[in-house]
Amino acid sequence: MHRPHLLVPFAMLLPSLALVIWIIGYPVADLMRMSIHSVNRFGQVGSFIGALNYSKLLDDPLFWASFWRTCVWTVCITGGTIATSIPVALLLSQDFAGRSVARLIVLLPWAVSATMTGIVWRWTLNGQFGMANAMLMNVGVIDQPIEFLATGDIAFPVAILIGILAAVPLTVIIFLGAFSSLPGEVFDAARIDGAGPFAIFRRLTLPLIRPFINIAIVLNIIYAFNSFGIIWILTQGGPANSTDILVTYLYKVAFQYGKMDQASAMSLVMFAFLILFCGLYARFAIQERKW
């Protein structure tokens, strides 16, 4: 009758499980309900309208513009971050003078929030008084100050670069772990057999760190897709929605345009996409751990 050996562990698990299920489950259930009803701007749920919110969403050109921009945003940030992080981690795992200082500088932005970084960059890129303009004019790249954040054509690539800078530290940490896990003997053997550094990197290092690359790609996709702060601080998605990605557009549809029902439909579409990538991440993480 008494099963303390099961009762005690479940009692210890239950609170955290309950909190996770409440904080994720309740919003998802509520969003599902709203997405198939009409909801006014004060959040009162009205009549059942089926898939109308979803079809309205698919007819919204701004949704599609944000969608494609999110694809560019995610691919560029993920690609740029991986392409930067692998060589940087490779360098940081060499033995050289001042290595711990270099590591510290590269990893520091992880602890300082993207919000702070975004705010300081906004000032640095200020069109009238910013340091970036002053430096570029000093070295003669430009003759007059640029308004970096005034048009989407310049602001969006700039935001991507800042996004990459914000994502590099964690990715470097992943690859530092990858390089330290490599078996030294295999590399010694390859060197004795006369393999050059380039061949070693391509034929040995890359295949061996493949699982880490997978994880880093999926993690960066998830981070880039969710990064609201950088865009919101730099441009708030403006001017005229020209730098909106899905998360910033979602916020506007819900809280500025007051279309809670359409925003709920959009939310769920994005949630499904996110869960897909979380699933991929889980798969790679499990493969890596082999439990």
Add this chain to the structure above:
Amino acid sequence: MSRLKKSILIWAALSPLLFLVLLPYVVMLSTAVKGSGEVFSFPPRWLPQELDFSNFVVIWTKIDFARALLNSLYVSVGATLVTLLLAIPAAYVMARYILPGKGLLRLFLLLTQMVSPVVLIIGIFRMMSAQGLINDHLSLVLAYSGFGVAFAVWMLQSYFETIPREIEEAAYIDGASWFVVLRRIFLPLAMPAIGVTAIFTFIAAWTDFILAFTLLRSPEKLTATMKLFYLVSGTYRVEWNEVMAATLVTTIPVALIFVLLQKQIVNGLSLGAVK
């Protein structure tokens, strides 16, 4: 190749990235000690003509930034405590007991730890407002804990599994009770892991944007991040020297924690992120 030559080459190769990483800090420091007149002149100088520390006084008196910092501290420490309180027992059970459905549970934790609040923000807003928690710091503590607890359990469990059971078993044989073993043997051994998890949860809460942005309303409740955001997003002229002083004050504590505990954090991060 000599070590010196190699070191110079590596520093040279890293320099573009180091420059881009350090630039914001230099700009921040340089602007924070300039007077208003000097900030709004072009071209800007790196070194201020005269050091002006009045910005740090202004953010205390005019902006009431101390309260914003205290709010940040309050929600971050609160979230850290709640998360640990829930995650430590759960991780202990996951690491030490054979349970039916444990594999599924781990999968669930792995999946949910990557879910971020952004895509669910409408639902979270409505949930908190249904509970009457809008503009209440408790809503942030609950939300941070809810989104952080899966990661914390996962990370703690990874560490707990590396603590050898034999020590605990020896204590049981010597007649110690379960509670005594937990308190006297297991928890002290688990302390480093708990510390790293605490730092992670704290930093995640400290750096949050979207939840504080959505759930807080009145100026006296704002966290430091939000206060800064509203300072730069108003329609009036932004007093960048004051903003940079406030950014500096917000950044330094977290940067210091990171510098002091770099090794532990990096080890924890690679374990946490790569698992």
